[in-house]
Amino acid sequence: MTIAQPQRQPGMPRFPRGVLFDLDGTLLDSAPDMLATANAMRAERGEAAMTLAQLRPHVSRGSRAMVGAAFPALQAQARDALVPAFLAIYERELGRHGTPFADIEAMLARIEADGGRWGIVTNKPEYLARQLLPLLGWEQRCGVLIGGDTLPERKPHPMPLLHAADALGLAPEACVYVGDDRSDIEAARAAGMPSVVALWGYRLPEDSPREWGGDVMVETPGELLDPARWPALAG
Known part of the structure; x- marks a missing residue:
């Protein structure tokens, strides 16, 4: 389906020339895929299923945080040992349950129609x-994809x-990160790089986005x- 684009009049604001996005919790509501993964692991160990509300706040913190939420009684070393199994099951569930958040497709189409380019910078493993x-x-x-293991450093490193x-x-100051x-x-x-705080994403109750310093x-x-x-x- 083609998304109709409004005509841009002279003097109207333009989208940034480059936009970089986080993936999970920003572009993609991947929590349902993660929940299927966590519950498969819990079922293998005789544990009852957990709810989406229980797992969702931890998704943006990565696989270790989600394993910790799924198995809170385990010590850190035991939880870390489960991360490879979590990633293996998640690969099987990948894209089966999650979808882009509402209006994400329309937003990407608007950026493209205005001549902008976009990419993804995530801490999810690149593969x-x-x-x-x-x-x-x-x-x-997607103009560029950087995963958490693509480079020697990952976010919050720049x-x-x-x-x-x-x-x-593009220069960093010509892009926006969401x-x-x-x-x-x-x-x-x-x-x-200027930033947008995506308040629709995954946060723990104690998180205070206003303190993060986003633009x-x-x-x-x-x-x-x-x-x-x-x-x-600028410019």
Whole structure:
């Protein structure tokens, strides 16, 4: 289905030339895939299924955090030993239950129609993130994909964002990073890149997004259909 694009009049705000996104909790509501994974592991160990509400806040913190939420009684070393099994089962469940958040597809289409480019910088292992792209129809549209193991450093280090901006042929300050976790915003700030806090994503109750120092806070992806809601860029 082709998404109709509004005509841009002279003087109207434009979307950033480059937009980099976190994946889980920002572009993709992947918590249902993660829940299927956690519950498969719990069933193997005779544990009752956990709920989406129990797991969802931990998704942006990665596989170790989700294993910890699924098996809170285990010591750290025992939980860490379960991470490879979690990733193996998740690969099987990949893309089977989760979907892009509402209005994400329309937002990406607006960015593209305005001449912008976009990419993904995630702490998910690259091999898993890359498998998702064709399932979402994004493999030809995503300008760059950086996973948590692509480079020697991962978020909140700025290296992945700087590398991704360079791959798009843009200076960091000409891009915007959109993410739902403190590490996303810290990475953007360290890279000199304006940021958007995605409040629709995954957060623990004690998280305080207003303290993260993002340039813009947005409640829903639909707000980003308006280029005026994005951070102002120099030049």
